[in-house]
Amino acid sequence: MSEFKDYYDQAHIVYGMSKMRKDKIVRTLGVVSGLRILDIGCGVGSLGALLKTGGNYVAGIDMSKVSVESAKKVLDFADVGDVQNGPLPFKDGSFDVVILTEVIEHLLFPERALREIYRLLKPGGFMILTTPNFLVWTNRIKMMFGKFAYTETGFFDRGHVHFYTLQMLVKDLTGAGFVIAETNHIMHPKIPDFIGSMWPSLFAFQFVVKALKK
Numbered sequence: 001m002s003e004f005k006d007y008y009d010q011a012h013i014v015y016g017m018s019k020m021r022k023d024k025i026v027r028t029l030g031v032v033s034g035l036r037i038l039d040i041g042c043g044v045g046s047l048g049a050l051l052k053t054g055g056n057y058v059a060g061i062d063m064s065k066v067s068v069e070s071a072k073k074v075l076d077f078a079d080v081g082d083v084q085n086g087p088l089p090f091k092d093g094s095f096d097v098v099i100l101t102e103v104i105e106h107l108l109f110p111e112r113a114l115r116e117i118y119r120l121l122k123p124g125g126f127m128i129l130t131t132p133n134f135l136v137w138t139n140r141i142k143m144m145f146g147k148f149a150y151t152e153t154g155f156f157d158r159g160h161v162h163f164y165t166l167q168m169l170v171k172d173l174t175g176a177g178f179v180i181a182e183t184n185h186i187m188h189p190k191i192p193d194f195i196g197s198m199w200p201s202l203f204a205f206q207f208v209v210k211a212l213k214k
Contacts, residue, residue, distance in 0.1 A: 045071030114176035134163035
């Protein structure tokens with residue numbers, strides 16, 4: 001897996017987080033304090049640092065050792081790790097919340113990652129997951145005309161090895177034992193939210209899902 005680690009050490013600069021996605025995650029999490037939170041794919045720790053301000057303990061895991069060195073400065077704990085090749089260095093039921101934002105599409109074995117996250121969550125804990133909607137309407141139009149090419153960033157990022165539809169995402173989550181408690185998807189900027197919410201499989205730009213451990 002050294003090729004993957006080398007890739008993410010080099011690509012960490014372009015993997016930022018939009019304010020809209022950060023706001024959606026915080027809104028889905030709600031006003032909380034005193035929780036133990038694990039941010040998988042923490043990057044340099046910008047989201048985790050925000051979550052710490054509410055009085056939460058935040059640990060971070062990332063494949064990029066370069067990112068982890070920065071994350072260590074702002075999080076309670078940060079280490080290099082790959083959730084799909086666990087176990088991660090935490091006991092069963094160590095966390096109230098796990099954040100998995102724009103990570104699952106980068107994994108060769110997402111089902112392994114979901115099982116590991118399930119192990120790490122306390123009973124009644126939950127995961128907040130985000131991932132791009134592969135079949136958003138703009139992508140459907142491109143593919144209808146035979147247009148598909150990998151890019152350095154965006155939907156067709158070279159690091160994306162799994163493409164998710166809403167149906168596939170729900171299937172993987174429920175198959176790992178999770179229950180979908182809430183969705184708060186980011187709609188395509190050209191589509192009003194009230195229309196997008198009626199057809200998220202078509203109009204959601206990024207899926208945002210809160211999934212409970214049974």
